[in-house]
Amino acid sequence: MGNTTEVTFFILAAYGDHGQIKYLYFSCLLLLYITICLANIILISLIYVDRSLHEPMYVFLCSLFMNELHGSTTFFSVLLLHILADTHEIAIAYCNVQSFFLHAYGTTEMYNLAVMAYDRYLSICHPLHYSSRMNSCKMYSLIVFTWSFAFFKFVIPMSLRLQLPLCGNIIDKLYCANYALVRLSCQNISLNNILGVFSLVLSVAVPLIPILFSYVNIVRICYKSPKEAQVKALNTCTPQVISLLYFSVSGFFEMVETQFDLTYVPQLIRNVCMVYLFACPQILNPVMYGVRLTKIRNAFKKRFFPNSTE
Template identity: 35%
Template sequence: MDNVSVVIIFSLSGINETVNYRVTLFTFTLLYYCVILFVNISLIMIIILDENLHEPMYIFLCSFCINGLYGTTGFYPKFLLDLLSSSQEISYSGCLFQAFIMYSFACSDLSILAVMAYDRYLAICRPLHYHSLMTKRRLSQLVCFSWLTPFCIFSINVLLTSKLKLCGSKIEKLFCVNWIIVKLACPDTDTVSNSVIAYATIFIYVSHGFFIIWTYMHLIKKCVRSTEDRAKFMQTCVPHLVSLNTFLVAIVFDLMFMRFGSRDLPQSFQNFIAIEFLLIPPVMNPLIYGFKLTKIRNRILGLVYIKRKLTRKK
């Protein structure tokens, strides 16, 4: 570690190997970020503007897309600036803020997936009680839960991290992560509180995972008995399962590599693992839901048909 008494600026070393092809990488990254913005904003606007889509499942999906925009905006603009800059640095406060966004984005995704699983459980396993249980008030509570829980947890995480005395300023990633900042703490610094909160966070979100497994055990059991429920499961639950599996694979790979991975691997491979959860889910989720859910697909096809009709008239 560097002998740093007061850290004001962090250096991000994950981008060092991109010197020879930064312009190309900048172009493709900018185009990809534009795609993320387009597909997510399009789906959000379709859901907001179409009153037929003002149902719990679509509102949760809208929240899912908003969270995708939130997380990617915490990474891509800074990354694009770094590609154009000769030195990749970030202020201490900026680093903590980015770490907060990255973690809260990832955990909000899991929380939203959990409430979406609960919604599907009620819709398929308890259809007669669905509207009495999934009221507007309950819907608001679930949306608030999926956003406020990670925000509160990681506010505490970042607050505790901000009080640590650091003896290093080099972050070997493309972006700031709370765990990496904690690892830069001086040897004599007490990090017990950070560890306790970290394990508590892991427990909370592992519980989310078990809850999702529990709901799908009931969903599969119910759908095996009925052809109608099986069709509903294939239409509404399969996109959810694909999103869940993609998210879990991306996050678990990153967390495992961050703690146990070898630093002998190529930097480009390390970078891909680190940003996988910012690359695949934000584009894949709106596309899967857009094409799989009938109401949204019909709405998109309707808009395309109207556009073609207007073009022919001109």
């Protein structure tokens, strides 16, 4: 065991000193964050006020957009503050809070995508029984489970991590991540690693099962259906598949960057990839769904451009 250090704050070492260019970074990232907030809030509000969008597919989308706001706000609240700061210290309490909510964001994202895939599976593969299988009670139960499970799942790993004695306080990231904090421990972290793998399985592997099951069956049904039905099914499923792909890519980099030493990769590249995880899905999802889904486009035009014509 190394020399235990009484840690009251952590240092986010990935920021560095960017001189006057930090104001440009701050302006660009602030604009990005404002855009993320506006895009997601507009679609959440649209789904809430337009009764034609009170269907499971759009309610699940609303849950997804709320999670994008949750994840980006947790990330950008630290990022924007530290870009302009001369020192990059973060209080241990706030670091723990950020770590908790960012972890919950990732799990909620995967389970939201799983629920949305299951909803599309029922709609396309069992259209005659869709209304009975995806009623309001089941819809809201899935949403409550998605959010509550994501938060409660992380309680035990985080509780064990909080008990670890620390031998340092330097984190080579833009934000606080649970495993980055675990690696600062002076003692054996085998139990934490085992729980981390188990948590990763629950966050990624478990929701992937209904996602793969749903899309395999959707593809099978589409292959046997008329071309018009195929096009309609693909139009509703394609945004979800794209969401899954670019969230998975960014999440994969996060896991690799946390588990392995990537100091040989330029810091700027690593920072861009970190920002990508908490910025690109959050801006691309509302834009993509807003553009590709006809009912959302029509509801948007009706609310904001009532005098426009097709």
